[in-house]
Amino acid sequence: MVDHHVEIEQLVKTYPGAQKPSVDRVSFSLPRGEMLALLGPSGCGKTTILRMIAGLIAPTSGAIRIDGRDVSAIPVHKRNMGMVFQSYALFPHMTVARNVSFGLEMRKVGKTEIEERVKKALDLVKLTGLGERKVSQLSGGQQQRAAIARSLVIEPELLLLDEPLSNLDAKLRDEMRDEIREIQARTGVTAIFVTHDQDEALSMADRLAVMSNGRLEQIGTPREIFDRPQTDFVATFIGAGNFFSGKVREPGVAEVEGLGELRFSGEAPTGSSVKLMVRPHRLVLDGTGAAGVNRFSGTVEHIVYRGQTLTLTVRCGTQRLQADLPTHAGVLPEKGGEITLAVAPEDVTFIEKAAA
Amino acid sequence: MNQSTPFLGRFAWRTLLVLLYLFLLAPIIIVFIISFDTRQYLAFPPESYSFGSYAKVFANPTFISAFGRSLIIGLVVGLGAVAAGMLLSLSLARHEFRGKGSVNFLILAPFLVPHIVLAVGIMLVMAPIGLLDTYAGIIIAHLGITIPYTVRTIMMSLMSVDRRVEEAALVHGASPAMVFWRITLPLVSPGLIAGGVIAFLISFDEATISLFIVSVRTSTLPTEIFHYLEYSTDPQIAALSVILILISVGVVIAVERLIGLRRAL
Numbered sequence: 001m002v003d004h005h006v007e008i009e010q011l012v013k014t015y016p017g018a019q020k021p022s023v024d025r026v027s028f029s030l031p032r033g034e035m036l037a038l039l040g041p042s043g044c045g046k047t048t049i050l051r052m053i054a055g056l057i058a059p060t061s062g063a064i065r066i067d068g069r070d071v072s073a074i075p076v077h078k079r080n081m082g083m084v085f086q087s088y089a090l091f092p093h094m095t096v097a098r099n100v101s102f103g104l105e106m107r108k109v110g111k112t113e114i115e116e117r118v119k120k121a122l123d124l125v126k127l128t129g130l131g132e133r134k135v136s137q138l139s140g141g142q143q144q145r146a147a148i149a150r151s152l153v154i155e156p157e158l159l160l161l162d163e164p165l166s167n168l169d170a171k172l173r174d175e176m177r178d179e180i181r182e183i184q185a186r187t188g189v190t191a192i193f194v195t196h197d198q199d200e201a202l203s204m205a206d207r208l209a210v211m212s213n214g215r216l217e218q219i220g221t222p223r224e225i226f227d228r229p230q231t232d233f234v235a236t237f238i239g240a241g242n243f244f245s246g247k248v249r250e251p252g253v254a255e256v257e258g259l260g261e262l263r264f265s266g267e268a269p270t271g272s273s274v275k276l277m278v279r280p281h282r283l284v285l286d287g288t289g290a291a292g293v294n295r296f297s298g299t300v301e302h303i304v305y306r307g308q309t310l311t312l313t314v315r316c317g318t319q320r321l322q323a324d325l326p327t328h329a330g331v332l333p334e335k336g337g338e339i340t341l342a343v344a345p346e347d348v349t350f351i352e353k354a355a356a
Numbered sequence: 357m358n359q360s361t362p363f364l365g366r367f368a369w370r371t372l373l374v375l376l377y378l379f380l381l382a383p384i385i386i387v388f389i390i391s392f393d394t395r396q397y398l399a400f401p402p403e404s405y406s407f408g409s410y411a412k413v414f415a416n417p418t419f420i421s422a423f424g425r426s427l428i429i430g431l432v433v434g435l436g437a438v439a440a441g442m443l444l445s446l447s448l449a450r451h452e453f454r455g456k457g458s459v460n461f462l463i464l465a466p467f468l469v470p471h472i473v474l475a476v477g478i479m480l481v482m483a484p485i486g487l488l489d490t491y492a493g494i495i496i497a498h499l500g501i502t503i504p505y506t507v508r509t510i511m512m513s514l515m516s517v518d519r520r521v522e523e524a525a526l527v528h529g530a531s532p533a534m535v536f537w538r539i540t541l542p543l544v545s546p547g548l549i550a551g552g553v554i555a556f557l558i559s560f561d562e563a564t565i566s567l568f569i570v571s572v573r574t575s576t577l578p579t580e581i582f583h584y585l586e587y588s589t590d591p592q593i594a595a596l597s598v599i600l601i602l603i604s605v606g607v608v609i610a611v612e613r614l615i616g617l618r619r620a621l
Contacts, residue, residue, distance in 0.1 A: 054527050076526050077534075083527045089520035093542045102538075106529035147524075154528060 004065075005032040005190050006053075006158060011062035013048050021060070022048045024214040030207075035184050035191045037205035039198060041237070045214040046194045050160050053192065055079045066157055077106070082151030082189070086163040088143045090135045096146050097122070097131030103154035121153035124183060141172045148180070152187060159184070161193035165200055177204055198238050202226065210234045229277065231353045241277045242321050248272050252345070253293075258318030261293045266350030275351045278343050280311065283323035285333070286342035294348070296321065297340045300333050314341060384601060391594035398589045409595035419596060422580040426560055429491065429576060433498040434556035438548050440499065441506025448507070449514045466501050474501065475568040482569055489571045497569055498559040505558065506551030513547025514540075553611050557604055 006029060013023040023045040030036050038046040051057045053064055055076030063070045071079055090099050100121050104114045122131055125145035130138070138146060144164065151159055164180060165173045181204050184191050195201050201208050202222040209219040212233045218225060229235035235243070246254035248268045249261070254276060256262050268274045286295050298316030309324045310332060323341055325332070333339045378385075386400055391409055393402030413419055447453070448460060466474065478497050479488065487493035517540060525535045541548075563578035570579055577600070585593060 056523055056527065077529050077531050079527075080529070081527055083524065085520045085524055087518065087520055089518060089524040091521060091525070091539060102525065102530070103528035106531075106534060150524075150528065 003031065004029040005034075005067065006030045006192075007063070007065040007068075008049070008053070009063045009065065011049065011052065011064065012060045013045070013052060013057065014060045020214070022214050023052070023059075025062070026211075026214075026216045028209050028216060028219050030190055030192070032190055033188045034206045035181070035193070035204065037201035037208045038192060038194045038211060039201040039208050039237075040196065040211035040217075042196055044211040046211050047162060049211075050083075050162055050192065050194050053158065054081050054083050054160055080154065080157045081160060082154060082156030082158070083160040084144070084147045084151055084162065084164050086166060088147040088167075090143055090146055090150070092135050094135070095131065096127065096133050096135060096138065099135065099146055100131070100149045100153050102150065107154065117153050118149075121149040124152065124187070125149045126179075140168055141176060144168065144176060145179075148183065152183070152189065156189065159189045159191040161191065163194055163196070165195070165197070173200075180204065202238075210237065212237070227279075228349055229351060232275065232351060235277050235349075235351050240280050240322065240324075242280065242283075244276045244278075244319070246274055246276060248274055256319070259296060259316060262348055263294050263345035264348035264350050265346045266352065268350055277349045277351055278321075278347060280322045281309070281324040282347035283321065283325075283341045283343050285325060286340040294345060295340055295342045297338065300335050300337050300339060303333070303335050312339075314339065316341075387594050387597050387601075391591055391598045393591045393594070396590045398591065398594065402591075409591040410599075412592050413595050413599065416592070418580055418584075419577070422575050422577045425574060426577040429494055429498065429574075430556045430560040432491075432495050433502055433559035434552040436495065436499050437502040437506040437555035438510075438552045440503050441510045441551055442544075442548065444503070444507050445510040445514050449511055463504050463507050466504050471501070471562075471564040475565040478565060479568040488569050489573050491574055493569050494566060494574055494576070497565050498555075498562060501562070501565065502555035502558050505554045506548075509551035509554065510544055510547040513544035517543045549611060549614070553607055557607065561600065561604075 008029065009027050011023055011026045012021050014021040026045075026049060028036070038049060040046050048057065052059050055071070055074065059072060062072075064072050090096075091102065094102070097118055100118045101114050104117060109117070118131065122128055125148050127142060127145050127149065130142065135143065135146070144167075161180070165176055168176055177200060193204070202225075205222065207219060207221055208225045210217045210225060210233070218230045218234045220228075225234060226238055229238065235241055244254075244256045244259065244262065246256040246262060248270050249255050250270060251267070252263055252265070254262050254264060254268075254274055256276070262276060264274075264276050296314075296316040296319075298314040298321065300312055301315050301320070302313035304311040305327070306324075308327060310327055312321075312323045312325060312333060314321045314323060321341060390398060390400060390402060392405040392407070393399070394404045394406050394408060395402070444459075444463065448456065448463075478500070482488050482493050482497075487496065521543070522535050522539055525539045526532070530538060561578050562576075563582055566576050566579045567582060570576060575583075577596075581593060581596060
């Protein structure tokens with residue numbers, strides 16, 4: 001028994017004539033039923049990986065294994081993949097039902113079984129009764145659902161989604177986000193989706209693979225990625241942060257120039273230079289008013305009111321800190337006022353692989 | 357005053373348009389009227405009217421058999437030009453290969469060379485290989501001048517086909533041949549039909565090249581009309597012209613009804 005459903009190993013894609021690879025030695029694996037997000041800025045190679053898994057482009061080197069078997073040599077139409085395209089790519093000359101039944105017809109499934117499975121797939125994506133519509137008569141959200149039904153009806157080995165929400169307006173996007181998650185959970189299909197939107201990735205995926213410049217930066221649960229970013233890129237790409245360079249004085253304590261001592265979580269050798277990060281919402285108002293370890297006094301330079309939170313820019317020594325405070329936190333600071341901010345040592349993240 | 361100025365302007369504009377159309381349609385209108393004349397020579401206006409010329413056309417075995425040959429040649433040319441156009445368009449639109457620019461230019465070339473020049477060239481090439489006055493010869497010649505049109509219309513259709521749609525079919529289990537048959541071909545069908553119709557119509561009334569390569573065995577309707585006019589000028593020709601115009605109009609209307617020619621072009 002292989003414990004990974006899908007395994008990507010040392011995958012490389014260099015386009016002919018390109019200086020450097022678009023995908024550079026990427027490896028990761030997924031257990032059955034997991035939903036993985038490939039997250040990164042445009043041009044980072046995430047879509048190329050998805051297309052290689054689908055079989056639409058051939059890898060330069062590396063392996064794509066499903067249930068332990070390398071599928072690299074299997075032609076695209078025999079891989080049994082489901083894929084939802086960014087533009088949905090429904091067949092414009094067919095009805096919704098014919099779109100959904102297409103994969104089954106290609107697999108020479110019997111007529112009555114096709115009817116049954118198409119109906120079930122349309123029910124699953126809440127398009128019950130819309131099978132006879134033309135594709136052009138569907139709204140954007142409905143087209144998206146039809147595309148999902150077309151992919152799931154063939155009971156694919158793997159569901160691949162390329163920027164599934166980017167063509168929808170904001171409200172529909174939230175709705176479809178939950179819905180895709182629910183459909184995936186209900187069918188138990190292993191899924192990989194590509195996105196450049198961190199909120200989408202954090203809220204939909206079981207795990208995230210963050211990519212930059214063709215390299216896999218970090219893979220982990222949304223929490224791990226958000227709270228324990230391992231590289232500069234991941235720390236800056238996901239969420240906002242205050243970054244500090246410091247020197248480790250003793251285990252777990254670093255001296256940050258212009259700020260003082262900062263207690264952090266993670267292990268770094270004494271004497272080494274480290275890069276530390278504090279998320280703005282991890283900073284809290286400190287009532288004691290005295291500066292000390294992980295407590296910084298400073299002047300409020302700037303305030304932005306955001307409804308649920310207040311974003312402050314506070315000048316502490318030579319450093320500027322950004323803090324998101326809840327607006328219900330009693331007496332709120334004012335511009336020009338003196339305040340003290342504190343942060344728990346476990347909320348000070350040591351970025352392991354950063355160039356300090 | 358403020359009201360009447362735009363009204364006058366619109367009126368003048370419409371009058372101009374009507375006059376322009378009248379000018380363009382005048383030859384057809386005159387041919388139509390003459391075709392009912394009872395005299396045995398071409399003159400305008402006619403003295404009295406009858407369907408006599410039409411009856412004579414339908415009773416003329418030369419015209420009827422030439423019409424049959426033109427129809428067959430036109431249909432074969434239409435189908436052949438569409439098939440060749442499809443293959444050429446696919447390779448030009450979807451593949452990179454050496455000499456692509458030259459192929460593109462060669463496809464355009466028949467547009468640039470006057471038909472009379474082409475005709476002489478084709479005749480000189482076909483004479484030694486025995487293709488003069490054969491169906492193969494006339495069909496090849498007509499394919500040469502119609503393929504540029506089918507390539508153009510099919511290219512346009514092909515460009516508008518979203519590659520992702522074909523990829524989606526591929527991913528969901530269709531072999532490349534199936535993708536072509538079930539996805540690409542139906543999606544470019546407006547271009548195929550438009551190209552086929554244009555190729556048919558061009559072949560059906562092509563005279564210049566045909567005159568150089570056909571004689572008795574494979575004479576087409578346009579060449580027979582030309583030869584007929586050399587010796588006689590009577591309203592039969594006008595009647596035949598009206599019939600040809602009606603056929604062309606009929607084909608165009610049928611296509612318009614079927615798929616919408618404007619969409620196809």
